[in-house]
Amino acid sequence: MSYRVELSHNIASIGEAQWDALAGDDHPFTRYAFLAALESSGVVSAKTGWLPMHLSIFDGDQRIAVMPMYQKSHSYGEYVFDWGWADAYHQNGIDYYPKLLTAIPFSPVTGPRILSQLATETLMGLAGPLLSEIIPHICNEQGLSSWHGLFFTQASHTALPTDTFISRLGTQYHWFNRDFKTFDDFLATFSSRKRKNVKRERRKVTEQGIRLSTYEGEAITPELLRTFFHCYQLTYLKRGQQGYLNLEFFEKIINSMPESLVLFIASLDQQHVA
Structure with a gap:
């Protein structure tokens, strides 16, 4: 060939x-x-x-x-x-x-x-x-x-042949579901002290009144996308940078591959905050 x-x-x-x-x-x-x-x-x-x-x-x-x-x-x-x-x-x-x-x-x-x-x-x-x-x-x-x-x-x-290419190793942290059926199953793998800390942190979020919503595919409206993009840019600006991706990119993938997208929105007092 x-x-x-x-x-x-x-x-x-x-x-x-x-x-x-x-x-x-x-x-x-x-x-x-x-x-x-x-x-x-x-x-x-x-x-x-x-x-x-x-x-x-x-x-x-x-x-x-x-x-x-x-x-x-x-x-x-x-x-x-x-x-x-x-x-x-x-x-x-x-x-x-x-x-x-x-x-x-x-x-x-x-x-x-x-x-x-x-x-x-x-x-x-x-x-x-x-x-x-x-x-x-x-x-x-x-x-x-x-x-x-x-x-x-x-x-x-x-x-890849090792006589031409050299391996470079790095570290990433991945979370795996070890057949957990509930969040309590996951917490059971923690020590007592860490388990209490996680529960306290989650309780504080609940007490703040923050509500989390999930939107998939075509349910991600132009308004929600602009909210996301505003938060995305603010996250970079806090570090004195601009986000790599522009709004046009996100608009394009919303139209071309909506079935692959999911958006999580956090709201407080009916205002989107994250």
């Missing part, structure tokens, strides 16, 4: 039908609707330091896999902190930026990054050696310092 690769500077040139035929719909962050909304809203672009360079793998004329990829001129919005590497490059007179990144922008969520309908073993047997050859070539040709793949699944990670 003769395999070739192609780079696309916007996901629209690949198209929703072809992208989603390979990505499937199990992971909302790798769906065309999510990634395309980032680009068409201007959140992801060369101007914001996220130049799309999506990689397609072809078997003859048939596209058999895609991988989201971006040329980065900074390290913001990745939720993996490599400033130390950038400083080391700078101290040695080497340019760290631009670099090449395979990740979901602004989303530290583990999931598939090499998207295909091939069986996992077949795909990894093909993609590992191919990426080992093509990624260094792209970096050299485009003048990029390095390639980074973030939040890969274990299967994808172990398939």
Whole structure:
């Protein structure tokens, strides 16, 4: 078989039908609707330091896999902190930026990054050696310092040849439901002191009169979305920053993938507060 690769500077040139035929719909962050909304809203672009360079793998004329990829001129919005590497490059007179990144922008969520309908073993047997050859070539040709793949699944990670790629390990904290049927089942795993603290904190919320409401999909109205966006921006402004995502992005995914969205609203005295 003769395999070739192609780079696309916007996901629209690949198209929703072809992208989603390979990505499937199990992971909302790798769906065309999510990634395309980032680009068409201007959140992801060369101007914001996220130049799309999506990689397609072809078997003859048939596209058999895609991988989201971006040329980065900074390290913001990745939720993996490599400033130390950038400083080391700078101290040695080497340019760290631009670099090449395979990740979901602004989303530290583990999931598939090499998207295909091939069986996992077949795909990894093909993609590992191919990426080992093509990624260094792209970096050299485009003048990029390095390639980074973030939040890969274990299967994808172990398939990448260790003679070309170096593993970088980080820490995330995940909550798992250990077959808890009720919140009291969860509390039973705590020590007596911690259990009392949790109950006291929850009681204080109740005493404040805060009410929590859940809205799914099409129940998320434009008014609720604006409330959410206001809170989203305020959270960043408290730290002297602006949120990465704009209102247009959220409006787009509300329209294109409502079935994947859920919004929680906290209210006090009939006013939305969080």
